[in-house]
Amino acid sequence: MSYDYCVIGGGIVGLATAMQLLERRPGASVVLLEKEGRLAAHQTGHNSGVIHAGVYYAPGSLKAELCRAGAAATKAFCRDNDIPFRTCGKLIVATNAAELERMGALEERARRNGIELTRLDRAGLAEAEPEIEGLGALHVPASAIVDYKRVAAAFGERIRASGGEIRLASPVTAIRETARGIEVDTDRTTINARMLVACAGLQSDRLARLAGLPITHRIVPFRGEYFVLDKKHEGRIRHLIYPVPDPALPFLGIHLTLMIDGSVTVGPNAVLGLSREREAKWSADLADLGAMAGFPGFWRMAQRNWRTGATEFLNSIWRRGYLDQCRKYYPPLELADLKPYPAGVRAQAVEADGRMVDDFLMLESARMLHVCNAPSPAATSALPIAARIVDRIEAKRADLG
Template identity: 40%
Template sequence: MTAFCDLHHVPYRICGKIVLATDKEEMPRLHALYQRGLANGLTDLQMLGPEEIREREPHAAGVAAVYVPQEGIVDFHKVAQALVQEITLRGGVVRCSSRVERLKQSVRWQIISETGEDEADFLINCAGLHSDRVSRLAGNHDRTQIVPFRGEYYRLRPERDYLVRNLIYPVPDPKFPFLGVHFTRQIDGCVEAGPNAVLAFAREGYRYADINLKDLIESLTYGGFWRFLLRYPSICWDEFYRSCRKELFCHSLQRLVPEIQVDDLGPGGAGVRAQALSPSGELLQDFYFIRQPHALHVVNAPSPAATASLAIADEIIDRMKDAFNP
C-alpha cells in the first residue's frame, strides 16, 4: 500500500500506534498480541512501560503498551481515486451508481445492472453491505447474512487534539465482539474518537433516522441476529446506551486518555460495518469467501480490509487462477 501511495502521490504517514493495557488483567492478552506480531514478521515491535508510554503519548495512561512502528494513516479517498485512475488507464471501466440486480450463468456470466448488461468469464463479488444479497443473486444458498452495525465517531475539538499524537488503541478482548473505542489521528490532522457498534436500521444506516424497512425486517427475522443478542445481551445494550449518552462514550475514552472531557468531543461521522453473522449467531471476524464455479464472493471483509485491499486483491486473483487451473 505504501508503494502504491508513493507511486500515485497519495498522502500517508507512518506514525506508529500504541496498543494500551489499562490494567494488569489485560497483560496476558497484550503479551499474546506482541508475540503474534513477532510471529507475523513485524520487526521492531516494542513493549512499553508507563514512562515510555508517556514519551510516545504524553496524555495516555496505561500499565503497559505495545508500540507498532509500522502503523500508518492514509487519505483513503485518494487511494480509491488512484485505483480508479489505474483501472481506467489499463482499459477497465468503473461504473458508479449501477446496482447489480440480476445474475445469470450460462456459458458466461450475464450481469444485469441498473445501467445495462455486461458479460464476464469470472464473477468477483465485493459488494460490501450487499455482498450476501449479490451472492444469493448468483444462486448461492449460504445462510450467512450481513447485519449492519453502525460505528459512530466524535472528533476532538481542535484546541484539544494535542491530547493524542497518533493512534491509541485498546487491547482487543476476544470475549467482546467489537474492538472498542479508540483514537485515530487523521491525515488532515484532526483526531477521531470511536467507533462504537450499534445495530443500523438500514444497510446504509449512517444515522438513527435512516430506516429501511426491508433491511430492518431482514435483520430482525434472522435467527443469527437473535442468537448473537442472546450471546452478548449486556454488550449490545451497553453499546446502544452509550450511543445515546455522550458522557458514557467519553467515560470509555477516558480509560485510554483520562484528561478527555465531554466538552472536548465535537460531532464526528459514522460508518456502517458490513458485518457477516453466521446462523449460529457468531460474528465472523475473518475474511469469508464463498466459492462457486467461475465466481468468488467476498462476503466478509472486516477492518483492516481497506489497508489490506491490495493484498486481498492478490489473494482473490490467486483463487481465480486456481478456479481456471484446478
C-alpha cells in the same frame, strides 16, 4: 456489452481486484459496476484510515499474512502515486492489571507474527505520550494513517488508464450463470462476461443469493459512531492510541486516531445498525430490519452478546458513557471536546448458529467468486486480498479452457 471480466463493487477490494486483473492480463476487457454515484461510498469511505501492522491476528492466520503484506503494498502504492500517508506508530495502552496481563499475550502474538514492537512501562508511556494514562503500552512503530478514499480514487484512475471501464450508478438487478458465461442485469442494460467477481460489502449476501449461490450466513450491519476532538487537542497526541482488546468481546473498542488532515477522532463504538447503508443516527430501512428479524442467526448472536450490545447502545445515547471509555487513557477530554463526525456502517457476516464470521468468506461457482466477508483489516489488506481473488478467478478460467 461483452467483457472478459465483470467486477461488482466500487469499494477498495473491488477496485483493487479490477486493477490487478488488468495488470495480470493487459488488454483484457474489464468492467466494474458500482450502484452508487461515486466510488468508496460506504465502508471504504467511512473507516478510520489506519494502515494496520497486524498485531491482533492469530499467528499463521490468513488475516495476519495479508495484513503484513497489505501494509507494505499500500505504503508502496501511496509512494508511487503521490498519496500522502504518515507512519505515526500505535500505542496499545493497558489501563489496569487485567489489561496488562492481556497485553503480555498480545506482545507474544505480535512477535510470532514478525511485527516490530517495544514494550513500555508506565514511565516509558509517559515519555512517549505525556497526556496518556496507563500502566504500560506496546509501541508498534509501523502503524500508519492514510485517506483510503484517495487510495480508492487512485485505483480507479489506474483501472481507466489500463483500459478498464467503471460504471457508476449501476445497481445490479439479476445475475445468471450459463455454460457460456455470466449475464448481469443492471437497471440500464445487460452485461455479458466470461467471469465475475462480486465484492459487494454490505450487500454481499444479497448478491450471492441473486446469483443462485447457497448461503447460510447473512450480513448484519453495525454502526460505528465517531467524534472528532476539538481543535485544541490537535498536536497533543503523537501516536494512534488503542485499548488492549478483550477477547471475550466481538469488537476492538474505542480508540484515538490521528487523521491525515491533522484532526483527531475518537471511536468507533459498535451499535446494531437499523440500515445497511444509511449512516445517519436512527435512520432505518424496513427491508434491512425485516431481513434481520427473519434470520434465526441474528437472534442467536443477539442472545450471546446482549450485555455488550446493551453497553454499546447506552454509550450511543449517553455521551458521558462514551466519554468515559476515552478518558480512561486520555483524562484531559471533556464532554464539549466531542464534536460531530460522520458514522460508518460495518458489514458483519453472521452464520445461522449466531457465530460472527471473523475471517474471509468467499463463495464460488464455475465462473463466479463472491467475497461475502472481508473483515478488518480489509482496507489495509486490499491489494494482497485482490491478488488472491485474481489467482482464484484465473484458475477457474484455466479450468474452463
